[in-house]
Amino acid sequence: MKKQLFIKNVIILSLSSLIIRAIGMAFGVRAASVMGAEMLGRYRLTVSLYTFFFLLVTSGLSVTATRLAGDFLAAGECRKASYIRDKTILFGFLSGTILCGGMILLSFFLPTGFLGQGSVGAVRILALSLPFAAFSAALRGYFTAKRCILRTAAEQLLEQLSEITVFFAAFDYLEPAGISPLLCAALATTCAEVISFIYCIILWIADRRTTEPPEKVTQLFRLASPIAVPCTASAGLRSALSAVENSLIPAGLMLCGADQENALAEYGIISGMALPCVLFPSVLIIPFSQLIVTELSRENALGHHKSIMRISKKMLKVTIAYSLITTLPFLFFPEIIASALGFPSKAAFFIRVLAPLIPLSYLDSAVDGMLKGLDCQKSYFHINMIESVLRVIMALTLIPLYGAAGVIVIILFGELINVTLSLWKLLSVVNKCDLNYLTPESC
Numbered sequence: 009m010k011k012q013l014f015i016k017n018v019i020i021l022s023l024s025s026l027i028i029r030a031i032g033m034a035f036g037v038r039a040a041s042v043m044g045a046e047m048l049g050r051y052r053l054t055v056s057l058y059t060f061f062f063l064l065v066t067s068g069l070s071v072t073a074t075r076l077a078g079d080f081l082a083a084g085e086c087r088k089a090s091y092i093r094d095k096t097i098l099f100g101f102l103s104g105t106i107l108c109g110g111m112i113l114l115s116f117f118l119p120t121g122f123l124g125q126g127s128v129g130a131v132r133i134l135a136l137s138l139p140f141a142a143f144s145a146a147l148r149g150y151f152t153a154k155r156c157i158l159r160t161a162a163e164q165l166l167e168q169l170s171e172i173t174v175f176f177a178a179f180d181y182l183e184p185a186g187i188s189p190l191l192c193a194a195l196a197t198t199c200a201e202v203i204s205f206i207y208c209i210i211l212w213i214a215d216r217r218t219t220e221p222p223e224k225v226t227q228l229f230r231l232a233s234p235i236a237v238p239c240t241a242s243a244g245l246r247s248a249l250s251a252v253e254n255s256l257i258p259a260g261l262m263l264c265g266a267d268q269e270n271a272l273a274e275y276g277i278i279s280g281m282a283l284p285c286v287l288f289p290s291v292l293i294i295p296f297s298q299l300i301v302t303e304l305s306r307e308n309a310l311g312h313h314k315s316i317m318r319i320s321k322k323m324l325k326v327t328i329a330y331s332l333i334t335t336l337p338f339l340f341f342p343e344i345i346a347s348a349l350g351f352p353s354k355a356a357f358f359i360r361v362l363a364p365l366i367p368l369s370y371l372d373s374a375v376d377g378m379l380k381g382l383d384c385q386k387s388y389f390h391i392n393m394i395e396s397v398l399r400v401i402m403a404l405t406l407i408p409l410y411g412a413a414g415v416i417v418i419i420l421f422g423e424l425i426n427v428t429l430s431l432w433k434l435l436s437v438v439n440k441c442d443l444n445y446l447t448p449e450s451c
Contacts, residue, residue, distance in 0.1 A: 043189050046269050049258060049276030051190055054127045056254040057118075058134040058197075060247040061111045065104045065138055066145035068240030069096055071380055073149030075235050080225075081153060082306045087223035089153070090215075094222055096146040097212065104142030111135035130194035137198040140205035147208045151215075163207055171200035239380070242389035249396035253403045254279070257415055260407025274354075274412055281351045282358035283365075283419075289334045290370050300374070304381025320378055320438045327374040331367035338363035361416050365423055372427040375434050387433045395426040 043051060073096040080089040115131040144167075148160045175196035182192055225231065254275075261271035300323060307315045338345065338359055346356035379387060399422040406414030 043276075044273075046273045046276060047189060048280040049272030049274075050127050051130075051193060052276060052279045053254055053258070054130050054134075054190065054194070056247075056251040057114075057131060058111075060244065060251050061107050061135070061138055062141060063243040063247045064240060065100065065107050065142045067243035068236040068238075069100045069103075069142060070145040070149035070152075071239045072096060072232050072236040073146050074153045075380075076153075076225075076231060077150050078153035078306055085223070087220045088225050089150075090219050091222035091225050092228075093147070093150040093212075093215070095225075095228060096150065097143050100142030100146040101139050104139035108135045108138040111138065127190055129188070130190045133191065133194040133198050137201035140201040144201070144204050144208045147212055151211070159211055163204055163211070166207055167200045167204040170203040171196045174199040238386050238389040242392045245389075246392040246396045249400050253396075253399050253418070256400070256403040257407060260403060260414065261411055263408035264411035266411070275415075277352065277355050278358050278362075278412070278415060281346075281349075281355045282362050285345065285349065285351075285355075285359055286338050286362050286366055287369060289366070290373060300377045300381055304378055308382055316382070317438055320434065323374055323378060324371075327371050328367065331370040334370075335363050335366045338366065358412075358416070362419065365420055368420070368423040368427050372423060372430060375427065375430040378434055379430065379437075382434075382437055384433065384437060387430075391426060391429040391433065394429065395422050398422060398425060 073092060076096075077089040077092045080086070080092065112132050112135045115128050115135070118128050118131065144163065148163065151157075151160050173196075175192055178187075178192040178195050179189060183189060257279075258268075258271040258275045261274055262268060266274065300319070304316060304319060307319065342356040342359040342363075343353070346353065346359060349355075399418050402414070402418045402421070406417055408414075410417070
């Protein structure tokens with residue numbers, strides 16, 4: 009591994025992610041005050057549905073572009089990496105268009121009495137962003153493989169700034185005319201994806217001019233499917249079950265005695281305020297998780313088993329130390345944090361009880377990145393499926409009985425199950441590195 013280049017890319021991605029997350033947090037605080045807790049709850053339900061389609065079309069595609077292009081670049085076959093670039097972005101745009109139609113079709117069957125008519129319109133607007141999001145995700149994966157992190161960081165920053173600008177402009181001009189803030193938020197997301205897409209088109213054209221003409225990769229489907237299928241299936245199944253779980257939360261709170269308004273408001277405080285708050289510091293772990301995919305994939309392709317062991321152990325140590333330190337402020341000063349962000353006092357309680365999620369979530373993010381880099385997509389899929397099914401079962405049984413306490417148990421226990429299984433799998437694979445060459449069959 010080129011240590012200096014890796015550290016440079018981590019610094020670039022960390023700083024850009026910190027800026028993006030800080031802007032996003034400020035935007036979330038402002039949006040929460042504009043919408044109110046109840047409408048924020050409706051918005052989170054809408055986003056959970058959009059997330060299913062978004063991850064279905066982007067997650068496997070981005071990892072596939074990174075893995076395949078990275079392997080060819082490691083072998084010195086740059087022209088084949090360019091072929092991967094062109095094919096993945098083309099496939100992404102086409103598949104995004106198909107899923108766009110599917111999401112619009114699904115919107116006609118949504119329960120408008122519960123979500124509200126504004127949410128249904130927001131779903132249709134969000135659907136239009138899928139082809140552009142898929143194109144950008146594929147190209148982002150390719151540039152990650154090339155270690156051109158500054159380009160992807162600039163693209164994500166542009167997207168975040170565009171979303172914020174469009175949202176407040178739309179709210180200022182359309183809200184007085186009776187347009188729901190949900191529609192303004194959906195319009196902002198879609199416009200941001202379009203602007204990001206235009207920027208990616210420019211990057212793609214520039215990269216084609218500076219690289220050799222693509223060379224066809226034979227049996228591309230055979231190479232891509234062991235990577236794309238498990239990652240896409242895992243993300244799709246997990247987000248689908250997450251959408252089901254999210255819809256069960258306010259319904260369960262209503263069964264526990266809350267009316268619809270209070271149920272949506274409490275859900276909005278948990279998912280739209282407390283959770284984003286405790287997960288905010290992960291901005292400094294996520295870059296490692298993203299870049300480690302390329303680095304471990306390269307070391308695995310070159311057969312550098314000792315290097316894999318060394319990188320993995322360092323990654324785990326850094327993640328555990330950072331997450332434990334980060335947890336402390338959320339445990340001891342949640343009232344100060346909630347007050348500084350303008351959240352209601354009830355949010356401080358949820359911030360404190362969700363603080364143990366920090367070491368679990370951060371470690372899970374790091375381990376998932378390492379599993380992808382070591383070609384263990386099948387294990388990644390199985391672990392996420394187990395967690396998601398358990399969370400849905402618990403949502404059906406615990407929330408109607410215990411209300412918000414059941415929601416907290418589901419979030420913490422689900423993450424604990426996931427990180428335990430993922431870490432066990434990673435350690436079992438890494439411990440074999442000095443004995444066997446890692447292959448998909450070993451995962």
